[in-house]
Amino acid sequence: MNTILVNTVLGKVDNIEEILPKEFAVVEGWQKEGVIAHLFLKEAGTGAVLIFNETDEQKARELIAQLPLHTYFEQTEYIVLDKKF
Structure with missing residues (x-):
């Protein structure tokens, strides 16, 4: 993960x-x-950056869809990170 x-x-x-x-x-x-x-939270209320613990992109997408504001997101970018240290 x-x-x-x-x-x-x-x-x-x-x-x-x-x-x-x-x-x-x-x-x-x-x-x-x-x-x-x-x-x-981004300055001026322009969005947010969330960092999910050990999960996969599909689960992160499902979680984001649960947010009350998700229908107001103009853009949602998912970046998969492989932590080295």
């Missing part, structure tokens, strides 16, 4: 204040389960 980096670009969301708490709750659940290693 590899580490998966997911780079998202967020489009316009009119009700972002309502959706963000739900978004963070999902990611916090993943963190408690050990599924995700890191969440980095």
Whole structure:
């Protein structure tokens, strides 16, 4: 299994204040389960970078689809990383 980096670009969301708490709750659940290693928010609210622990790209895609904001992502890039050290 590899580490998966997911780079998202967020489009316009009119009700972002309502959706963000739900978004963070999902990611916090993943963190408690050990599924995700890191969440980095981009400046100016333009998206996020998520780093998933030992998983595969298909599972990462399934997880991203669970996010309340996923339908607002203008771009989602999945990068498979093979950690050497």
